[in-house]
Amino acid sequence: MIRRPPRSTLSSSSAASDVYKRQAKAIFDWANRNGAIGYSHWFFPLRGGGRTPGGSLGALKEDAFLDLVWSSNETTKPFEVTFPYERLFVGEADGSSFPNGGLRETHRAAAFTTWDRGSNVFIYDKIVRIPCAFVTHLGDSIDEKTPLLRSQDAVNREGLRLLKNTGMVPEATAVNSFMGWEQEFFIITKEAYAARPDLVNCGRTLMGKQPERGQQSNLNYFGPIPKRVETLMQTLQQRMVQMGCPMTIVHNEVAPGQHEMCPIFGVANASADSNVMFMEIASKEAALQDLVILFHEKPFAGVNGSGKHTNFSIQTDTGCNFFKPGGDRASNELFVTGVACLVAGLAKHNELVRCAVAGAGNDYRLGAQEAPPAIMTMDIGETLEAHLRSIISGGPLDGYSVSRDHADLKSRTAMPAPTNAEDRNRTAPIPWCGNRFEFRGVGSSQNCSFPMAVCNTIVASAMDEMSSQLEAGVSHRDAVANLLTDSMHVVFAGDAYAPEWPAEAATRGLPNLVSTPEALAKFNTESTRALFEEMGVLSAVECEAREQVMYDNYVTQVSIEASTFVNMVETGIMPACAKDLSNYRDAPELCGTRKDLYTRIATENTKLKALQAKLPEETSSKATYLAQTI
Numbered sequence: 001m002i003r004r005p006p007r008s009t010l011s012s013s014s015a016a017s018d019v020y021k022r023q024a025k026a027i028f029d030w031a032n033r034n035g036a037i038g039y040s041h042w043f044f045p046l047r048g049g050g051r052t053p054g055g056s057l058g059a060l061k062e063d064a065f066l067d068l069v070w071s072s073n074e075t076t077k078p079f080e081v082t083f084p085y086e087r088l089f090v091g092e093a094d095g096s097s098f099p100n101g102g103l104r105e106t107h108r109a110a111a112f113t114t115w116d117r118g119s120n121v122f123i124y125d126k127i128v129r130i131p132c133a134f135v136t137h138l139g140d141s142i143d144e145k146t147p148l149l150r151s152q153d154a155v156n157r158e159g160l161r162l163l164k165n166t167g168m169v170p171e172a173t174a175v176n177s178f179m180g181w182e183q184e185f186f187i188i189t190k191e192a193y194a195a196r197p198d199l200v201n202c203g204r205t206l207m208g209k210q211p212e213r214g215q216q217s218n219l220n221y222f223g224p225i226p227k228r229v230e231t232l233m234q235t236l237q238q239r240m241v242q243m244g245c246p247m248t249i250v251h252n253e254v255a256p257g258q259h260e261m262c263p264i265f266g267v268a269n270a271s272a273d274s275n276v277m278f279m280e281i282a283s284k285e286a287a288l289q290d291l292v293i294l295f296h297e298k299p300f301a302g303v304n305g306s307g308k309h310t311n312f313s314i315q316t317d318t319g320c321n322f323f324k325p326g327g328d329r330a331s332n333e334l335f336v337t338g339v340a341c342l343v344a345g346l347a348k349h350n351e352l353v354r355c356a357v358a359g360a361g362n363d364y365r366l367g368a369q370e371a372p373p374a375i376m377t378m379d380i381g382e383t384l385e386a387h388l389r390s391i392i393s394g395g396p397l398d399g400y401s402v403s404r405d406h407a408d409l410k411s412r413t414a415m416p417a418p419t420n421a422e423d424r425n426r427t428a429p430i431p432w433c434g435n436r437f438e439f440r441g442v443g444s445s446q447n448c449s450f451p452m453a454v455c456n457t458i459v460a461s462a463m464d465e466m467s468s469q470l471e472a473g474v475s476h477r478d479a480v481a482n483l484l485t486d487s488m489h490v491v492f493a494g495d496a497y498a499p500e501w502p503a504e505a506a507t508r509g510l511p512n513l514v515s516t517p518e519a520l521a522k523f524n525t526e527s528t529r530a531l532f533e534e535m536g537v538l539s540a541v542e543c544e545a546r547e548q549v550m551y552d553n554y555v556t557q558v559s560i561e562a563s564t565f566v567n568m569v570e571t572g573i574m575p576a577c578a579k580d581l582s583n584y585r586d587a588p589e590l591c592g593t594r595k596d597l598y599t600r601i602a603t604e605n606t607k608l609k610a611l612q613a614k615l616p617e618e619t620s621s622k623a624t625y626l627a628q629t630i
Helices: 007-011 017-033 145-166 190-194 197-202 227-242 268-288 329-348 350-355 360-365 382-392 449-471 476-485 501-507 516-520 526-535 540-582 594-613 619-628
Strands: 038-043 059-064 066-068 079-081 090-094 110-115 121-124 127-136 175-189 247-252 258-263 291-294 308-316 437-439
Touching: 038 090, 038 110, 059 090, 059 127, 121 268, 127 145, 127 268, 145 175, 145 268, 145 308, 145 329, 145 449, 145 526, 175 190, 175 268, 175 449, 190 197, 190 291, 197 540, 227 247, 227 258, 227 268, 227 291, 258 268, 268 291, 268 449, 308 449, 329 350, 329 382, 329 449, 329 476, 350 449, 350 516, 350 526, 360 516, 360 540, 382 476, 437 449, 449 476, 449 526, 516 540, 516 619, 526 540, 540 594, 540 619
Parallel strands: 038 127
Antiparallel strands: 038 059, 066 079, 090 110, 110 127, 121 127, 175 258, 175 291, 175 308, 247 258, 308 437
16 A cells, blocks of 8 residues: 655655645555554665575664654643654664764764655555655765665756757656666575575575586476465565555566566656565565575576666656657657767766676676676667667768567468567677666666666766767767767677677776676776766765775675585584495495595685685775685
8 A cells, every 4th residue: 555745745845844744644644544553764774685585675663653742731741643744754763783884883873764755655564664765964875765866866957958958858847767677586495495504694505416407498487387486476466566566577587496576667766665675575475475585696506596687767757768769850869869878878987887786696696697797788789789880970860760570470370479679688788678778787686776876877977978068069969979989889789698708898998897896996986986976976975985885795795605604514514424424334345435525525614714714804805805715
């Protein structure tokens, strides 16, 4: 059950207190009618998901709809059922107890939640959840949501400026970013989960034997959904539609036990919130059916990992899509302008886009099985690429023709299928999908807010660059060509899985940051700080703090994995080895090389413990050591 915020709250930042009171009363009355007993500011700390089974969960503190009757003259004042209007909009929490990169300390701990009025308020388990941003006493972001909200403002500001400078879509009064996520995950039984300390502690298996039949028979993808899983999926659909998020697609994924669910796209900030809500609801509902959902990017070696493909587009409030070609000149010029901005943004800030999906779990996924590589490129289709290159050579903006062919089955009982404008490249980290781009690099346990914030920011920055040229007298055509001229090296239509691709990418000047420490070393750079500050998304202080948090999250996760591995060997593997050897006490000739093998296991485990003891103190050095040595 949801309540959409009144439109006045979306356009007014200083509404009079009587307006605030009416809004709070409307939500309170709605909550009472629907059986809610309390409320909570729901926000999104920089926890990094932990890559544990629950994925990226929000934070909340539940408050009852109760307060003292302050007008009473009694010393011990009575209480009443009420919702003081101030509590709808702002709350306070201990910022020092959440990851903050040094922006909060125990003696300077104040942090505040403030209602994101562009995202739906909803009721879950009798508690009204109010989606919020989370900032320090000084207004610094220590959450996932705030940069996304700022990036949406940047897209709106620079998008409207660009439209004004080009004369396109003069009736537009807003430019919005939209997002639709594709959530992949594994489902296993509670019994199987509880039997594995590595799954419990790390969200993935650290050791094991490959099954004889994995995904090589291609039996699971789009196969019939097992009844037990189907029951869970249908329950999730029911719960999510009550939250205002219709989950329209459910199917088996490629690996055994792997599945996917997708909603209808929405405004980026509201869509990101619904994804976090989905992960929470999915975990709770699975537990009720003695199942466990694994959101880790790579819970099992040798089969596909899980992503959260993040589809995004930019549209005016009049319905004009920057990433969708149309049937007239104006629509096509808007389209090539929008695509040029994304191409230029990816080319200029390539390392930042890689950082947006950096994480220990995703390191195992990127470049493995079906996942895109860590080299950030985009595929726009051969025909569109040729058109953009013609613009660089002096051709007009218009001229890209969407010719939809038909795949003819040559059967009288089935009609020919209309094909897409371009073929689909699943090896590209960011392919074009006809009316949107799909960021395939996002990890399944991530909060997709920051990857989306980065995509928004690089596009807004390119819009700013194009507007500056237009305001200096450069023509629209030439401005588009100028952005594309030094940017087309990020466009690649070939097979990004091919073994020769990394070498070719290097000749194009594209970085291949295969591990999280390598990526994070490129995050808090002068160019990143300048980008975020110019677009009003992150300050230099916030960039430094976020870098520290990302390093800390990586170090924490890999350290837990190493300790878990050591403990599993000592408490599970070695006792099993000893028991196995005892079986051959009366027939040692049948033991084979077991004794030597088991001794080697103990020796290697001791070496791992020794390496752990040499962990450096400095955070970035610690992360690099964990990646390269542990």
